[in-house]
Amino acid sequence: MIPAQTGLAARGHVQLKRVSVGYGGHRVVNEVSLDMPSGEFICLLGPSGCGKTTLLRAVAGLVLIEEGSIMIDGVETRGLPAHQRGIAMVFQDLALFPHMTVYENIAFGLRLKHLDRRAIDAEISSILMLLHLKELRDRLPRQLSGGQQQRVAIARSLVVRPSVLLLDEPFAALDRKLREELRREIRALQRRLGITVVFVTHDQEEALTLSDRVAVMNAGRLEQIGSSDEIYERPVSRFVMNFVGSTNFLSVADVERYDKETRCKLTGQLVILSTTKTPEKHQDRQYELAIRPERIRILDEVSPPTANRISGIIRDVTYEGASVIYEVELADKQRLLIRQQNTGEQQQPGRTQLGKSVVLGWAVEDAIIFAAAK
């Protein structure tokens, strides 16, 4: 087995300072600063085209940065080609060498380090064991299933004992079950080896479940960096709120900020929220109330009172198994989604509920106000 890295000072500290990357005058990555301490699992999350893959490739040395600096363990990487950076990368298409067996693929990086045959054999045996690939060592990549190829790609990267492992949407092509299995494996491996992992994904669920911290990117910029719950509970922008998880955005009027609470009007009814979740008020700005579907409850006679109550009519019901999604129309025709846990205690969900009047409730902390998207 590969022992955890000990002895030397922890490796894998990656510092990005105002990194910009551009192609032909167009900035793909714009002044991104990010400090990734040794041993951290960080996800770069964002829609396609947001620059997350380009940023990853810049760290790998596969694209040149225009401005800023990338330091790995205190060493400035400017001018350092990819093959001298001592990091590893798993590519989106895996990039296994098609003419080499599993063993040769994994041995490639070790042979370049001029290790003797015995040492190489030993390293490969242990990594094959670690990733359950022992039986497959003499197969060619095309003779492997998607999940097996994935494991070979990871093994090939880990065997060179990188201080930093970069993964570019490695599980995107796999089915859900396999993806979840490999996520657990990569997380366990990362903890065990103590390496820094930078994981690029557009899958918010993947980012939230895997990472110590999530870096949300949008249009080349770093939108927010924080732990999964910070990103989900306290998004700093409308973009983050909208991209991570699902959200109802509702137009509100007459926003008034006080010290502790902020008041506004939703379909003419008073809504109260915590002022810490309200932006400074600007003139001529439209505001939106953002609230997650699972934070809204459909109240009945026995429900405890909630700070905010608003009435509406059920227009659609979607049965998802573990939960039920209701689409409710408010008095001003705005619609919102509500996700209820299917605890079995509620009335049987179904078409019979369509057109029914309901009262919705949520707590002061559950909603956030953002300036409306222009």
Next chain:
Amino acid sequence: MAQPGTLSPSVGVSVRLLTAVALVLLVVPHLVVVITSFDPTSAALFPPTGFSLRWYINALERRAFREALALSVVVATTASAIAVSAGTLASILVVRHQFIGRRVLITALQLPMMLPEVVLGLGFLILFTTWRMHVSVVNILLAHAVITMPYAVRVITANLQTVSPSIEEAAHVLGAGPLVTLFRITLPVIKPGIIAAAIFSFVVSFDNFTVTAFLVTSRGTLPIEIYSYIRTEGDPTIAAISTLLILASLTGVIATVRFVGFERITGTEGSA
């Protein structure tokens, strides 16, 4: 409307008929040559009047033909070696790198295939005369390298385009410099394309007549010898040589298809 993949009866019949006509036109001339080569008379009659191998013996015994064959093989081998080496590097440059003048280079690499051979032959003749290059073999060799290069570039480029650049990047990240990546990753992966390109180039060089005719001063390649023989003699020796060449070509084609696959050669393969 007909279903995709099926043809309406009338279209089906005409397509089959056209295919048959095309096949007949392709095959019949070759068959005529093969059959004539066994004719015992020196008149090269069709249909033949008997069966004889004397023209085969004549072809193999003539020193001019043997020398011409040797020269053709040497020229074709050397020219295709040059074309494939240079073509491989050019393909990598054009497929993997962005630079000013890339499109111009792509066109330039295909140019010898587009130009009439008479123009090329005359061009080479004027050029070599101006440079006072009078060694016929060297001139033919250089010209053939230029003529075969477009074919090599085409085949290798087609192969290289099916290979994801990420495997080269993966090699870099794992610690391989540019040269190691070239020799351990890129070249082995496009080996089928390189082999196909070599075969193509060899055949193109071996077959070439027009450009070679401009440059021959002393010894000629096989096509040149065949042509000069046919101008003085009318016997089926040429048919015999042709039959042997057809046999060699067929063997080569079958071996190639067996070895690298038809799709790789024609570049019609979807992905690596």
